[in-house]
Amino acid sequence: MKKLIVALLLAVAPVLGLAAGGGVHLDDADIDVSDQASLQRGAKYFVNYCLSCHSAKFQRYNRLARDLGLTDEEVKANLMFTTDRIGDTMNIAMNPINAEAWFGTPPPDLSLIARARGVDYIYTYLRGFYVDESRPFGVNNVVFPDVGMPHVMWELQGMQKAVFEEVDGQKVIKELVPVEGAAGKGSMTPEEFDGAMRDLTAFLSYVAEPVQLERKRLGTWVLLFLGVFFVLAYLMKKEYWKDVH
Template sequence: MKQILQTLMGYCQATVLVVALGFSTTASANEGGFPLDKAPNRVSNNASLQNGAKIFVNYCLNCHAAVSVRYNRMRDIGLTDQQIKDNLILTDAKVGDLMTIAMSPKDAKVWFGKVPPDLSVEARARGADWLYTYFRTFYKDDDRPTGWNNLVYPNVGMPHVLWQLQGERAAKFEDRKDPHDESRTEKVFVGFEQLTPGTMKPQEYDDNIADLVAFMSWMAEPVQLERKRIGVVVLLFLAIFTILAWRLNKAYWKDVH
């Protein structure tokens, strides 16, 4: 019985350690870079996921594939096969096909300098906050080959594919003395200047980006909601079992001297 209790305590300690390391990794991943905005959590909202899917296939799936996901997986967000076929498949692909693109990796490397990353698990690799901030911090930069730059990903090779929705913006920087070395100056971002209006108002654009990021987060792990529900049940079971084991252990050893 003592061995069982020690094993259970070991599992609990390991779980706490893993969670702590996870939070530590998330925090440290953003140190030294542009501060990230918190992405709204809409993974459980089917309406948001459906809108995010529409944005994804229209603006992202031209250059970026998502080969770990099939179109018919979007049944899980409330869509029928016919709705998927009529609204989300823009090629001759079938509903059961993987979300691939026509551009070959070889051509992509020639045209863009590198192969655009597959977006199946990009949300897990980068984090929802990173993506949410990234899509909202593009600005015009004539020194870049694409004419665009990004605050989260400086000198990014990707153009701002959503610029018609957001409009064209310029980033304003100020030269300020380095607080650690007064002999040096550094450029500090102080805000955006809207150059041309987009088809969406700023709040509307941010709202749609939140839906896009939610869809990418769902796509990276479609079973995440089920996993979390099962996780809660398992933790409750372990908690109840631990109490029962503790009481049984106490009852078993009470007459042993």
Template sequence: MKKLIVAFLLAVVPVLGMASGGAHLDHADVDMSDQASLQRGAKVFMNYCLSCHSAKYQRFNRMAKDLGLTEQEVKDNLMFTTDRIGDTMNTAMSADNAEEWFGTAPPDLSVIARARGVDWLYTYFRSFYQDDSRPFGVNNVVFPDVGMPHVLWELQGPQKAVFKTEKDAAGNDAQVFDHFEQVSPGTMSPEEYDGTARDLTAFLSYVGEPIQMERQRLGKWVLLFIAVFFVLAYMLKKEYWKDVH
């Protein structure tokens, strides 16, 4: 058993370390019961993300139902890549163009929140900084050498990362991220942009598991049933075995 536990830790810990690139992750604090937040996140996703990234396991009509929107509202405000409400959320960019412009096709984001975690996404959206050595002029503290532009830069405003020199485990000098400095203001205040990043994170968390709120609601009743059933089963066991013991 000890060997199995050690093997599990050796397999999992490196993966967790790579997921954040060694950067500190801020707590997203998303509220999946806040439909207004999910609706705002959907708007940001459709306007800024869907042109390159798909969410091909999510349908527009399912989103309308879950987020408290009418199908007409979705058609009028959130559908830019298709005219059919029952279609999945596919990107407007072809795979050939993606290969030519980015070198590789941007990944589908249907399960990105489940793969990376909401804290990773929330921190990632807020961690782009200017880097002239990169093709699009930006880098990311959470995802070093990221291959995409900062599509929300007008909202957040450009910022630069300040690094400090520290000794690593081997005693060598290493550049460690310290803080961000705002270069110029965006159209949103820092607090407003943080809220937008949180809304987008919440929406991607919903896309990754649309049934999660219903699952959590039913889970409480399932646990209550198991607790009551345990008591009844224990009493029944005592009744059957009282003459034996």
């Protein structure tokens, strides 16, 4: 029994270490991957603002059309800018050598970013750019310090600046506020921009696991089966062992 307890503690130690670690507060994304309208809006933002640099090479356009309730013609007309073949994956035309020269490193593929980082991280990251003149593109990010990516959606959100405070002798970001003047005003209100980034986050969550709704549905039935099977197995065990003393 002691060995079993030790093994369980060793197994969960990495998770406990991550949970105990410090870091930036992540906002609750509160997404709904069953909302096809949200996923359609998220796909629109992805192809317009992300797909020029970031691929999603494990996602095919025809699969996207089927899952998001769109026709192939609608996808071709509104979401396909890098290819004309509906069966192609969501790839980019950017040369990796040029990307490394421009950004310092090739922009990563985003097919599995939601599984790697989590939806709360993505949602906070997308809304967390702020002015930092020391950076090559003039911006930094609250959850990704010294990020090499420009704020591609600044026209929607407007520019923000960081308000710092001192905690235990260190400067930390207290909040982000709009910069003064026209640059601080985007074409969307803060509520509209938050909703747009929630839609984009939901789309990236879908791309990372298109079958997640089916998995959860089947998981419920599997757990019910295991529950019934456990009862039957327990009764059978009692029957087999009833005469053993």
